Amino acid sequence: MKDTATIKKMIEELKGLKTQNMYLNDFFHTWKESDDEVAATFAVAEILRAMREQNISSKVFDSGLGISIFRDNSTRTRFSFASACNMLGLEVQDLDEKTSQIAHGETVRETANMVSFMADVIGIRDDMYIGKGHTYMKEVADAVQEGYEDGVLEQRPTLVNLQCDIDHPTQSMADMLHVINHFGGVENLKGKKVAMTWAYSPSYGKPLSVPQGIIGLFTRFGMDVVLAHPEGYNVMSEVEEIAQENAKKSGGSYKRVNSMEEAFQDADIVYPKSWAPFAVMEERTQLVGEGKFDELKDLEKRCLVNNANFKDWECTEELMAKTKDGKALYMHCLPADITGVSCKEGEVEASVFDRYRVPLYKEASFKPYIIAAMIFLAKFNNPAAKLAELVDAETNRIK
Template sequence: MQTHLTGRDMITPDEWTDDEVNTIFEVAFDLKRKRALGEPHALLRDKVLAMMFFFSSTRTRVSFEAGMAQLGGHAQFIESRTTQISHGDTAKEIGEIVGRYCDGIAIRQVDWGVGNQYIRDVAQASRVPVLNMQDDWYHPFQALADMMTVFERFGRDVRGKTLNMSWAYASSYQKPLSVPQSLITLATRFGMNVRLTRPPEFKLMPEIMDLAADNARKSGGSFEVMDDFDAGFAGADVVYPKSWGATMTTTDMEESKRIGDQYKDWIADERRMEMALDHSIYMHCLPADRNIEVTDGVIDGRHSAVYDEAENRLHVQKAVMALTMR
């Protein structure tokens, strides 16, 4: 375990070493055990986390607020439209000033071409850790929770296990790329055989693709790109079909929707789950478009791990806060 993480930003686990990432999991499992046993763990007593949201949230807000309370601290919910950001507060000023009031700053800003840079600008100006609650590039805590869930189901050695990160159709809105991008770069670090299954218009960023391929080479796993939805399920241990926008093809969200409408048959259903291994798990970051992106029979069925996955958001977030905000 690493013990030198106080003050570190968490913008993406890609910027943390393997030892440091494994330390997160060690602490997360310990904190989950403590919560299950009712053992107090007020490791951040009197600490304050500022949570700034530029985008709506359910799991992220609730889990960060609950996590800070369980660690003995306090979380401030700040909706960006209630601030002076639209009247001139810059990222530098947010970092400088909020970082003097609070002991950590968490930000969700997913606007395309804006979010990641904004969080990095705040972090550069802040004297306290900045935690990325999701941006246009990354969703680090979701990926950490995803891997924790995989470890719970298959053990800590997941080398050779197959994870299918797949696009699926959704009609609600054009979702960010950040979940698939974060998961493929993290899972490939642990020697998994990672498939990225998507229609040709739904590419991910080339930098992310290169990193996933490099991680797979170093870990002894594999990384492949597929465009056959059914084939992605075949023989998989973990299936993770979810929607994201065709942002690498067009930044016009209406055009992205029109492209997606060509693939309405990309739905996770019972027939496709039968193509995966019998012990396979279905994962999704939620919310899912029920009976459009995934059938009720799958998301509520025996393969589903979505609620354990959602719970693990709490534990990995507490681990990172405890490690960085002391």
């Protein structure tokens, strides 16, 4: 637990980072943020967490709304967004598209403006269809910008990507903050081997954005990142190119292999997670767009049959023994498909999952602070000064 003096030192270090371009801006993909901006997000998240530990209020809004739009099911991210907004003093209102006028044909432009009159942030999760999620988020962002410029909105709400078809920045950054804490600082990450691997799941159509988010972020820290998957389970080539470029700049490495065993060998971190092949997600998007739902059912059946060819892609005790000293950090965005618990055969053996349950929960616990940091940096041109003001005020969160 960090004391007040340590928090103030952290704030001083934050002053040395350039965050001006985050002010009044959106957070879409980690690779669109500078090294300083990524570091600042981690720093603010850590400061906010330390303030909560010291019972120091981080409430910076007297009123206002955080609008959540979830186009896919969610537990952790939904509650993390609500927690982040509440931490800063915002109330949350969920937009249910099924019960709103969107169901009657209301346009994105109109909806975005109508829900934003008192909104300071909009969090969107839209991850199921290739070429759709990020496009929708940009459309909402453009609409509220236009509304602000036209004088309809007194302030332009910040948009935070809570998962799209390309990236899951709040997840990958929470994962990285967990890694930073686990290894005792960002300076200890260089040369660490990360195995981001596909794993078998009895379900179909899991998004690509988690593995893409991991390879797109972890390669920035001088780590040796390996993406492993069966033949045909490719992610977006554009994101792999970003990972390659990041690795060159950071002094790390990036490669793709078709063996879970090779990826696990001497790994410091393993992240076995199922996803659907990029080509399948493209086909799925096209079929949904054309209303060919019978063909969609056939695609699902074909994919499940193909998945079943790779049931041996499971995180087992035997595979974990191949990692660095047999003690690699096991990670997952949750919920995991646990063999013999949540499914007959899945991504991970129950004994492995149970052994890492506490670290997994800690991994998830960073997400509210990451989201709050993204909002905070978008709302204050001088975030260090505002944080110092909160710490000096010493207003108790629990009175």
